[in-house]
Amino acid sequence: MREITHFIGGQAVRGASERFSDVFNPSTGQVQARAPLASDAEVNACVANAVAAQIGWAATNPQRRARVMFEFKRLLERDLQSLAELLSSEHGKVVADSKGDIQRGLEVIEFACGIPHLMKGEYTAGAGPGIDVYSLRQPLGVVAGITPFNFPAMIPMWMCGPAIACGNAFILKPSERDPSVPVRLGELLMEAGLPAGIFNVLHGDKTAVDALLDHKDVKAVSFVGSSDIAQQVYARGAAAGKRMQCMGGAKNHGIILPDADFDQAVADIMGAAYGSAGERCMALPVVVAVGDKTADIMREKLIEAIGKLRVGISSDEEAHFGPVVSAAHKARIEDYIQMGIDEGADLVLDGRGFTLPGHEDGFFVGPTLFDHVRPDMKSYQDEIFGPVLQIMRADSFEEALSWPSQHQYGNGVAIFTRNGDAAREFAEQVEVGMVGINVPIPVPVAYHSFGGWKRSGFGDLNQYGMDGVRFYTRAKTVTQRWPKGGAVTDQSFIIPTMR
Numbered sequence: 001m002r003e004i005t006h007f008i009g010g011q012a013v014r015g016a017s018e019r020f021s022d023v024f025n026p027s028t029g030q031v032q033a034r035a036p037l038a039s040d041a042e043v044n045a046c047v048a049n050a051v052a053a054q055i056g057w058a059a060t061n062p063q064r065r066a067r068v069m070f071e072f073k074r075l076l077e078r079d080l081q082s083l084a085e086l087l088s089s090e091h092g093k094v095v096a097d098s099k100g101d102i103q104r105g106l107e108v109i110e111f112a113c114g115i116p117h118l119m120k121g122e123y124t125a126g127a128g129p130g131i132d133v134y135s136l137r138q139p140l141g142v143v144a145g146i147t148p149f150n151f152p153a154m155i156p157m158w159m160c161g162p163a164i165a166c167g168n169a170f171i172l173k174p175s176e177r178d179p180s181v182p183v184r185l186g187e188l189l190m191e192a193g194l195p196a197g198i199f200n201v202l203h204g205d206k207t208a209v210d211a212l213l214d215h216k217d218v219k220a221v222s223f224v225g226s227s228d229i230a231q232q233v234y235a236r237g238a239a240a241g242k243r244m245q246c247m248g249g250a251k252n253h254g255i256i257l258p259d260a261d262f263d264q265a266v267a268d269i270m271g272a273a274y275g276s277a278g279e280r281c282m283a284l285p286v287v288v289a290v291g292d293k294t295a296d297i298m299r300e301k302l303i304e305a306i307g308k309l310r311v312g313i314s315s316d317e318e319a320h321f322g323p324v325v326s327a328a329h330k331a332r333i334e335d336y337i338q339m340g341i342d343e344g345a346d347l348v349l350d351g352r353g354f355t356l357p358g359h360e361d362g363f364f365v366g367p368t369l370f371d372h373v374r375p376d377m378k379s380y381q382d383e384i385f386g387p388v389l390q391i392m393r394a395d396s397f398e399e400a401l402s403w404p405s406q407h408q409y410g411n412g413v414a415i416f417t418r419n420g421d422a423a424r425e426f427a428e429q430v431e432v433g434m435v436g437i438n439v440p441i442p443v444p445v446a447y448h449s450f451g452g453w454k455r456s457g458f459g460d461l462n463q464y465g466m467d468g469v470r471f472y473t474r475a476k477t478v479t480q481r482w483p484k485g486g487a488v489t490d491q492s493f494i495i496p497t498m499r
Contacts, residue, residue, distance in 0.1 A: 002033040004179050006042070006203060007186035009049045010196025016042060021176040021205070026092030026323040027313035029361030033090075035179045038204035043211035046171055046202050050142045051217050053197025054169035058139050062116040065165050069113045071192035076106050079188065083181060087153055088314035090178035092323040092363065093276045095315060098153075104443070105157030108464045111446040115165035118469045131481045137473040139167030140219040140243065144212045146233065147182075148225045149175035149325050150279045150385075156182055158450070159222045162468035164189075164198060171200045173212060177325055179203050213237045220471065222463070223247065224281070226383075227409070227455040234458035245471055246458040247451065249383040250411030253286045253404040254440060255426065257397065258294045260416040264438075266301045268416070270320075272440035273389040274309060274367050277321045279329075281456075282412050282434075282441045285384060286373075288392045288400045295393045299348065299371055302389070306349055306367045313359055323363040324386060330363045333386030337368055340379040340390070346371040351387060375403055383409065397422065405431035410453030414440050433457065 004023065005012040015036020023033040038046075057065070076083070084098035091098070121135040145159035152174060160170045174182040182201045189199045202208060212218050213236045220243035223233045227248030234246040254269055256262075272284035287302075289295035312319030324330050334352045341347050351366030365387055373380050373390040380390060394400035404413045414436035415426045423437045433452040436442030444450055444465070451462030461471040 001031070004033055004035040004183065004203065006036060006038065006046070007183045007199075007201035008046050008197075009053075009200070010186075010190050012183075015203070021203075023090055023177065023179065024326060024363075025089055026325055026363045027315075027359055029327065029359075029363060033180070035176045035203045037176065038202050038208040038211075040207065040211045043202060043204070043208055043215065046200050047142060047212075047215050047217050049197045050169035050171055050200055053195055054139070054141055054167075057164075057169060057195055057198050058167040060167070062119050062165075062167075065167065066113050066115050068189070068193045069109055069115070069161065069165050072189055072194075073106060073109050073113065075188045075192055076102065076109065079184075083153065083184060085315070086184065087178065087181045088322070090180055091149065091152060092314050092325055093279070094312070094319050094322050095317070097276050097321070098314075101151050102153045105151075105154035105161075107446040108158050108468075109161045111464065112161035112165035115162075115469075118466070119166065119473070121475075127479070130483070131479060133477065133479050135475055135477045137166070137469070137475055139473055142169045142171065142218050143220040143222070143472060144171040144173065144218050146173045146209055146212070146221065146223045146225070147175060149177040150276070150281070152178045152181045153185070155224050156185060158464045158468070160185075160199060162464060163472040164194070166469060166472045168472055169198045169200075171202055171212065171218070173202050173204055173208055176203055176205065209233065210236070213242070214240055216240075219243065220245070222471070230458055231455070243471065244459050245461055245463070247281070247463065248456050248458065249385075249409055250281045250283075250452060250456050251286060251381070251383050251407055251409045252282060252284050252412040252414070253288050253407075254284045255400045255404075255413070255415040256287060256289045256294055256298055257415065257417040257419065257422060258291055259418045260294075261418065262297055262301055265416040266298065266305050268438075268440035269302070269389070270305050270309070272414075274306075274321055274387045277324050277365065278387040279324060279385055280441075282443050283385075284412075284414060284440050285388060286380070286390050286392060288394050288403055290394050290397055290400050292393060295371070295391060299391060302369060302391075303348065306369060309367050311354065311364060311366060312356065313362065321387065324365055325363065327363055329385070330365055333365050333384060333388065336379050336382070336384045336386070337388060340370050340373070340377065340388075343374075343377040343379055345373045345377060345379065345390070375406075381408065397426075401426060401430060405429070408454060409456045411456035412436065412442055412452065414438075414442060
């Protein structure tokens with residue numbers, strides 16, 4: 001059986017703990033590899049390696065660091081197909097979707113190529129008599145990223161691109177469910193000219209996570225995962241004095257006003273709700289239709305569109321989506337479907353029991369549709385993270401606005417309308433971090449920043465963009481004076497001013 005290795009100090013390192021996690025092929029349900037689970041000693045050794053390497057990397061000028069990012073981008077484009085196939089074989093998403101995963105990460109690498117400009121500080125000449133003031137941004141040192149299974153290429157690149165370009169060493173603890181692509185990213189970074197020890201991949205479970213959070217030489221941690229774990233990770237890391245950035249779960253809503261282009265809205269919602277089998281934090285699993293007439297139209301059009309969906313193995317070029325990541329996650333999704341039934345929601349289409357001929361042991365869940373979902377239902381309040389779409393019926397625009405605003409999660413939301421006034425009012429008032437107007441998955445471009453509100457995000461700075469640069473650097477401000485001819489100024493015991 002294939003054994004996945006850590007990637008430490010620029011080379012493959014076999015796990016020494018003798019603890020492993022199985023890596024499945026979700027399309028077949030069979031174990032295809034195993035990943036090592038790091039011990040405290042292995043974490044400590046990895047951090048020590050990164051500390052030693054980071055000193056020289058921080059001293060490398062920003063332009064040279066940017067050149068590594070440029071070459072890394074070229075190599076990612078060169079190997080896009082093979083990376084996508086590898087990603088799909090462990091995650092289960094179809095290859096076209098895996099290419100999108102990599103491309104959205106690559107766009108942040110493109111952003112990081114501009115790091116010489118982004119690291120510039122500010123300068124004020126003559127701020128006082130013979131006094132100049134300037135600021136600069138310096139790397140933190142060793143930083144870490146803890147990433148989820150659903151985007152094993154994109155989210156690591158969201159983190160490591162800005163972190164490394166800013167002069168830090170980076171330790172990635174990826175999901176043990178699909179760990180191969182992160183290791184491949186390390187190999188490509190080395191090929192791009194990154195010094196050994198600046199990018200490391202350490203596989204593990206809670207033992208490795210806690211060791212990184214507690215280690216005194218890890219200065220910052222970025223995390224993406226469920227909200228409960230995000231909150232715990234944030235609290236532990238902050239208590240240890242680290243800079244923390246923790247992204248949690250989501251329950252994104254799509255508001256459909258009566259004047260919306262229904263055909264376009266349905267086309268948008270199909271991909272947003274069922275793409276990647278719903279395993280996206282920016283999926284759109286809730287449709288809020290304003291008025292029963294709007295809801296009835298949307299319901300019928302959705303039923304028709306769902307009937308045309310093709311569920312297949314990850315390598316099926318005709319499939320719209322593939323299996324979910326694991327048997328346990330499949331069971332969890334099916335439990336939520338039963339919960340919705342028990343709570344009184346109208347199950348319109350049931351994806352349980354879906355099997356694919358020749359792949360009966362794969363982790364497949366068919367497209368599921370509920371109607372008449374209410375805000376008090378736990379199946380609505382929780383993130384299901386599967387191919388399950390819920391229709392809610394609002395009596396008014398105000399009621400539709402209130403549901404995403406009052407929800408525990410505040411990641412993303414979308415409104416579908418032709419009314420500019422309504423869209424503007426909605427965007428201003430909704431209590432959610434990322435808003436789409438006739439855009440179903442409003443993930444910001446790489447030079448803005450990604451982040452949700454409420455239990456979708458813990459910490460003050462968002463992912464990538466200028467927030468990413470701020471997160472992985474600290475500002476230093478210098479006030480300087482060069483007295484002329486050795487002249488001595490009078491002593492002063494009051495606080496300095498610029499009068």
